[in-house]
Amino acid sequence: MITLTNVCKDYPTRGGPRRVLHDINFTVGPGEKVGILGPNGSGKSTLIRLISGAEPLSGGTIERTMSVSWPLAFSGGFHAALTGADNVRFICRIYGVDYKPRFEFVKDFAELGIYLHEPVSTYSSGMKARLAFAISMTIDFDCYLIDEVQAVGDERFRERCREELFNKRNDKAKLIVSHSHTYLRDSCDRFLLLKNGTIEEYTRFEDAFFDYKAMIGEHFESKEDMIRRLEKQAARRAAAKEKAAKQKAVGA
């Protein structure tokens, strides 16, 4: 269980402290999947950082009775001068886990080949993302923090991430920040909308998404209208995909 009670966060500016999160209250139970929506700059990533413990709170408390991961696919913790293997070793050391089996897993999953023994500074952003995700999967947590995990990487990589996260670790709690609404809708059972530093809870994705769209200035006439449009969009996409697949088949 992660319990946030009256969590506040201020950032100093020249005009005095600015409150970016105001009296946030919510809990994440074991195995729950919670999606976080909100426009740019609404404090989604700040919230994730607070829960991961990387930043101190300005007020309130966060109680964690289950282990919480670092933000997933987060590559900021890499040392650029060290090799990928060194970084894996470092993570294993600070978490006090056995290095060998985890190294094998990272080798298989990240598919870096000989580059696993080259400095991280020589990696492309896709390679870094693969390494970061692979390392994230080596330590077992009760709750995973996921901040835009699919921002980088290609289709296949995303597919494999999903497999690891939602099939193999389906019993683990997850807190997901994403701008991709289909991703959130398909993978979460509760939704939080960040609005002017406060939070609103929804159990139905459509309600959350309707309010979110209204916030960023895209007003639908009604929820039904929105759902219809979303369905149309999805159908269009599916059709396009099918067409592409057919063309590919013909070409082959």
Added chain:
Amino acid sequence: MPSNDTTAPRIPFRKPLAINRRVIGALVLREMLTRYGRNNIGFLWLFVEPLLFTLVVISVKAAKIGVYGSAISGVAFAVTGWPALMLWRNMPNRCTGAVRSNRSLLHHRQVTIPDIFMARILVEFMAASTSFVFVTAGFYAVGSLMAPEDILKVIAAWCLLAWFGAGLALTVACLSERFTIIDNLWRPMSYVLMPLSGIAFLVENLPPGYQHIVMWVPMLNCVELLRDGWFGSLFHAYYDIGYVIVFNLCLSFVGLSLLRQVGLTPSDE
């Protein structure tokens, strides 16, 4: 909601010792790997630097413009001066900016800001000590340096100096985390302190009027103690261990208090 209901920064000092040791150990290894590398000769600089300094001192002595007592060999004078300087000066140098460059590691819940500083201070201590031991042993082996007269005094001086360096590192680093200007002020200040720390003179050779003034410099007391331990019979050493201990205690208190404040600033990862 009142805006002043802030809780203390969450720096868990009392987490199990085992985790602490594990994390600091991992940070130390990471630090050594990045600094000395795996397959270059970066490590050698630890020894080349004091050796170069020793050569300079020997040539100055050869030119007979030495400022130190003539009974003391240039080698003995140099190898008790430069490593001591490396010990207390490199710790603050390494610790400033340590949090800024390692802030992303704080996403791992068991890594804390004190761990980051502790690792850097440890690496610096080990580096300076290794360099000191190997360089002095080397000169001893080729016969240009005598064995220390009182090894306990040497060790005591080394430890006091390391303690001073650690306190200074915490203070300077935490201040510079808060005010970037400290970063810019520390460098020139360290250059002012450098000659004052006894690297190139003995207190006994100073005019008596100045002796009382320079004795306020804690590093100088340590260096005098170190030299007293090595070749105390050749000169009259001036030092006040009690003063150094009190100074170190105060400095450590200030450093640790400031350490609690770090992390309240916004992250810049």
